Amino acid sequence: MITTEQIAGALADRGLLLEAQRGAAAAVTRLTCDSRQVCPGAMFICKGAAFRPEYLAEAARRGAASYISERALPEGRGLKLLLVSDIRKAMAAAAACYFGYAPGCPKLTGITGTKGKTTTAWYLKAMLDAWMHEEHRPETGLLSTIRNYDGNEWSDAVMTTPEPVELHEFLARTVKNRLLYTTMEVSSQALKYKRVRELRFQVGIFLNISEDHISPQEHEDFEDYFSAKLSMFRQCDTACVNLDSDHAQRILKAARKAGHVVTFGRHPHADLRCSNIRTGENGTSFTVSCATFTESFTLAMKGRFNIENAMAAIAAAYVYGVPVQCMKQALAQTRVPGRMETFASRDGKICGIVDFAHNRLSFEKLFDAVFQEYSSYKKIITVFGCPGGKALNRRRELGLLAGLFSDYVMITSDDPGKECPEKIAEEIRRYVEMTGCGCGFSQERKDAVALAVRKAAQYGEKTMILLLGKGCERYQKTGEGLQEYPTDAALMQEAIRTYEGFTFQEKCLIMEAS
Template sequence: MHRSIDYINILKTNGLLVSYNCGEETDIKGLTYDSNEAAAGTLFVCKGAAFKEQYLKDAAAGGAVIYVSEKLYPDVDIPYIQVNDIRRSMPFLADLFFDSAFKKMRLTGVTGTKGKSTTAYYIKTILDLYEKSVKGPETAISSSIDMYDGLKRYESHITTPESIELFRHFKNAADSGIDFFTMEVSSQALKYNRVDLVNFDIGIFMNISEDHISPIEHPDFEDYFASKLRIFAQTKTALICTDSDHFERIKDAAASSKKVITFGTKPGSDIYGYNIRKIDDEIHFNVKCDRFDREFVLTMPGLFNVENALAAIAAALCYDIPEDIIYDALRVARSKGRMELFSSNDKKVIAIVDYAHNKLSFEKLFESVLAEYPGRRIVTIFGCPGKKALLRRSQLGTLSGKYSDIVYLVPEDPGDEPAELISKEIAGYVTAEGCPYEIFEDRGEAIEKAIMEIRSGAAGSSVLLITGKGDETRQKIGKEYIPCPSDAELVQQFLFLYDKTAVLK
């Protein structure tokens, strides 16, 4: 346990301390920015543009003994530590409180516009199989899908948690005897200091494309790209994809890491993927590197997943995982809500549930579907979030209109913005491509119609692309997250009805 003077000194050393009036020998027993978590001995952090003085009063009532803030609150009767930058301060506080726990594990960070979750889960599947072979524990993960740290497992709300939560997960994992921790690293996490002080044994840069540009995210592409590139400054071994746009700039930034390894489908890549083909429902490809030249197989759909697999292979080789374990793991690897494939018994309905939600992921998805299911009618079911990533509305509307036979527009975390207005804005870009559309208030209604109209004979054999939410079971409406069935659950529900009516007929 550390005392208040330890926190004062770490902030002072790093140029963050402004003033303090607390005692120097106070035992700090807890660290949080959530007033509901405050208990006896808590160091409470006042953060965020929406912070209210009442939160601090509630924390004090719960037992907080000191607060850390950029602003002073003279009406709250507990001592303070004043700082000049609360976001930069948080990682120092968290690292001290949780004893730099990440240093006890091998840490992999994955960033990029597309493929972070699937790559993270490919890596986790490989590492889990390796740990099983040596009687080790399940490995930890922090992703936009879910979190597992040895003690807690839950569905995620955010790609990369705030630093206090993240460092707590590191501590839980280290205390659980976990050796590997794999995490997605968002541009927001890099820009707003959530992963400051964290040193990645491996940092993977998948790709870059225009996304997350809005008044509450990044003002422009340059800010977004520059934020992503920050990962290399805290990475030992950088893995970069030769297929990415802006590769030369990525390569130059990666030079700040101690070692750089390339992967991709371009000749000359250190981990080179080639001879990519689909055989029945499997994707076969060969990989050539300094250790082997052999075939690998994915049973998860999507030709674009080869790039994600190459990243995972590169990471596994850095950790000296045996190639047979890599092969066996990739053959069964899955990522919840990513390229989940469902079909009716008569094969007239192929439904793909995927998290695709930006320009690059839509381009890759349509490219793969057109190659894997030529001649089939395409129905795309999607929406866009409220008040952020605003360019998606034009980009995804245009792409879906270009490649779909019909588009069904649905809510997708509209937040404070009316879902119907978002859909109408997207619809303008869909119709500009000459594609018909319908707007639905409920995702389930759109999925039901897309499936059952094929049963009725109103439409022929189709591929349904249901994107944006994946396996998520909540919709953000207003300020609240409202429970709802996942897209995968809805697809299975209506395919069961489709098959059942076929039997009755």
């Protein structure tokens, strides 16, 4: 059992503790920043800009014995105070102490980048799992944008990288369940706000970079965003760097903070070089050459851009010593929910792709893949929206890209939060229409997909519908909080089934209506 004195000592060792009230050491029964989770003997963390003193008052009523804060508060009278200089750093340090984090237990891979973190994480987990299966050991852990696995159960993710208390509690469960490896996505927000500060990554992967998450609530500009991501290298034993990324030389310079650097990509100087790329209706294959092997790999997932994600996973697996046959087996079998999921009508006239693409880089790569790999489809309809209150640059960038590469754009809701969906749509519409592309709006995502399928039927020729932004998420963020909502895959399947239920005469009438 961890005591208040042990947590105070951990904070003091890091130069964060300004003052600790005297008193007998007491066992800390729970560490939390959520007043609703407080139990007798808990230590409460007064966290962040959204903190209100009444949260501490509620924690005291529920039996908290101590609290961590950047200032003494009247609501905490009678509770032992650990006064700290930086609450974000202190929260990470306290969580690491309370849950007994030890670097290398489990071996941890951190993945950052603007696009592809989730797919790379699933690819690497599958490679490590295949290896562990051969060794008769448990499969490995995962912390991703969509689902998490701690060695005992799968759970839906709430955020890409959890806050320190939830993060260290998760890692403690992986140790209890005797997992040797865990793969996790590391967001720019997690790095900026020090959620992962206490972690040591045995391998850190930097995939790519483009402008994203620029808003008053996230990053003030691209430099702030880029610098946050580069800071991960300070916590890495080995850095895996994509030489094909924009700003690759700057990324390499920052990677020198890691103990060792391994590069990957199509670049001739990459340590793991990709060549002989072949794409077609039967899938995607490519060759990887390095100091120890030259092998051909095949992807189960469509999308040429997934080669970059596969190369990143291969590079990390190479560092760990995963056998090549395990890498090949994983890539040939792995599909990621909500990423390049494809649904086609029986008559072949309509194909729908569901993908999490939600920023400029992912839109660019997705449209490239569609033009290269689905050339038999003559029309493209894109259905998407932008979130409320954040990543404001997406409205312009995605509106322009969708307009340039689509025959029609249907704007809809995508986590509007407290912002008016019509206002968000109007901003996007302005940029779509700059390109001369037709554009519509339906606030209800289900209706937007149905209208897109009806529009495709009017064309009377093979049409691709891209439903982008939500992937396999089962909720919408509205002004009332998280609201359960069907996945994009369910919406696409329902709309296509409805189309298939039309009689020949009805389809003719729809075409005539165009």
